[in-house]
């Protein structure tokens with residue numbers, strides 16, 4: 001049937017998945033940057049080049065995410081809510097509640113095992129409660145964002161972080177560090193504050209187990225653990241949680257293609 | 264003073280009915296008429312608030328109401344509120360207060376400072392009042408504080424406050440056990456208003472005229488109810504987008520022949536559309552309820568966006584400030600003031616008895632449930648406008664209760680063994696977040712992404728719905 005591409009242009013990172021007849025062939029991730037059209041092209045080219053996929057092998061492209069409309073070569077644009085649901089249900093079919101911690105928003109989705117969305121809720125308009133705060137703090141502490149999860153788990157005395165605001169958290173972090181608080185304790189406090197905000201969103205929509213966390217934020221083990229602690233139950237995380245929307249987009253594309261061929 | 268910049272003009276919203284399209288000029292006309300009345304000085308002008316059941320009294324005394332919420336809404340709809348909001352902020356008022364109030368206070372301060380209307384004031388501007396009638400109402404404190412703030416710039420303009428309470432819902436208590444007490448109190452408040460107006464205008468209240476105006480309003484209430492119930496038709500002939508226009512005669516023109524005639528025409532228009540099978544949208548796929556929240560006045564085009572996806576809004580809880588009088592269990596009286604007080608109590612307690620019959624229900628939730636059934640609703644949309652607590656507190660809670668107590672939708676999913684399996688899902692809901700007039704709180708891209716995702720959710724349920 002050829003290849004189907006799923007491309008998720010997020011506000012911080014852009015992700016792509018190439019889906020072949022036997023499943024995922026390859027994935028690609030790069031910073032979104034300022035020129036989203038160019039980024040989309042770059043994701044496509046990388047997937048094509050690495051896997052020897054020619055233009056006419058690509059049967060369908062489905063775009064999603066904040067910059068989905070910049071993927072001008074896409075056959076269809078789908079909401080990231082629908083794509084996450086599809087992607088997660090294909091990887092973790094028992095999941096009924098999905099928490100997507102992205103750079104701009106946190107979303108909570110109630111889904112079924114077929115990837116149908118039954119309800120969803122997005123965090124408010126500001127970046128508080130989203131994954132943006134993790135990047136801000138990583139910059140302040142001069143550590144890599146990938147490292148902060150492990151670091152926070154080493155905390156001995158978690159500090160109470162007073163703010164959920166992405167802007168104020170920066171100044172609060174600076175003043176705490178100057179008071180002599182360790183990076184580990186500070187990060188543990190930040191994770192706790194962020195998890196509490198995410199939890200209030202989760203409570204607003206209601207939870208049905210199993211629960212999964214996806215999006216860039218789910219790569220942060222410290223955040224996952226903090227939310228597990230607050231909620232008192234395990235949270236499933238797929239192997240590459242930042243790719244579920246791109247995967248879902250590709251699966252939607254494949255399903256459409258199949259339907260077209262069958263009809 | 265902050266920089267005063269005007270915002271980009273919005274595209275005109277497409278209306279589904281002729282009646283809704285006629286509202287713009289009508290509002291413009293009554294704004295202009297207040298300015299003319301100010302210039303002529305023959306009639307007294309009063310700043311005041313909607314939903315106070317006092318229009319009949321004002322009109323019987325020939326007092327012209329200036330609906331300050333309406334003017335702020337106009338500034339918002341014309342995307343020209345920001346300069347007035349900034350002015351209020353620079354006076355030390357926080358942006359988290361009611362933005363209608365901020366806009367009005369900013370405008371008043373500017374007009375009083377200049378001694379004339381601010382430059383390019385929307386539709387000529389808001390006329391200076393002779394007095395202000397505020398109204399303490401449950402949790403809307405701007406209704407009593409707003410005019411006090413404006414009075415700083417107009418110290419010669421008196422304020423009269425009317426207090427209009429109603430018994431809160433209590434499952435284990437019949438509101439009728441206490442409402443005589445409330446009634447007595449409200450009658451006193453309204454009689455106090457009459458006395459204040461008599462003093463201000465130098466005229467005596469003509470109670471026969473008041474009775475006629477109250478009768479006219481009652482007839483209009485019933486007519487509106489009948490007209491809006493026509494929207495139960497499939498396809499729906501008129502949606503919430505239009506209802507955000509037709510709220511004008513309900514909320515700003517009550518007790519006038521014009522409002523009554525407007526609904527005579529609208530009813531006829533809807534009946535004709537129903538006879539022709541003509542809906543708000545060409546191919547109606549989803550029927551949604553606007554389940555709460557004042558609209559983002561600068562973004563009414565979002566209703567057109569919903570329409571473009573096949574979604575129609577046959578019903579809304581917002582601004583439907585009337586209920587059928589024949590279904591209200593209120594005592595008969597020929598005293599118009601006493602009747603106004605009973606009507607007030609009848610309106611606010613309208614859903615109490617029904618809510619008591621359903622375990623876990625409350626009046627607001629009961630209204631949602633009844634209308635979901637009567638209007639065959641597929642999903643609920645709410646708007647949380649950050650600056651107005653009064654209308655928005657409890658919206659999320661209402662959705663929670665709805666999910667808890669209302670019957671779920673049966674749908675099919677593919678089970679583990681590859682066989683179809685029946686599961687149940689709650690009615691989908693969407694919460695939009697921004698403000699009534701503060702455009703800086705709104706993102707069109709985000710809002711439309713949310714709408715897209717919601718439509719996909721509705722479609723997924725529709726596609727898998729079990730009989």
Ligand code: SF4
Pocket residue numbers: 332361362363364403404405406650651652653654699
């Ligand atoms: S707080 Fe809400 S109800 Fe009160 S005046 Fe403002 S917009 Fe109106």
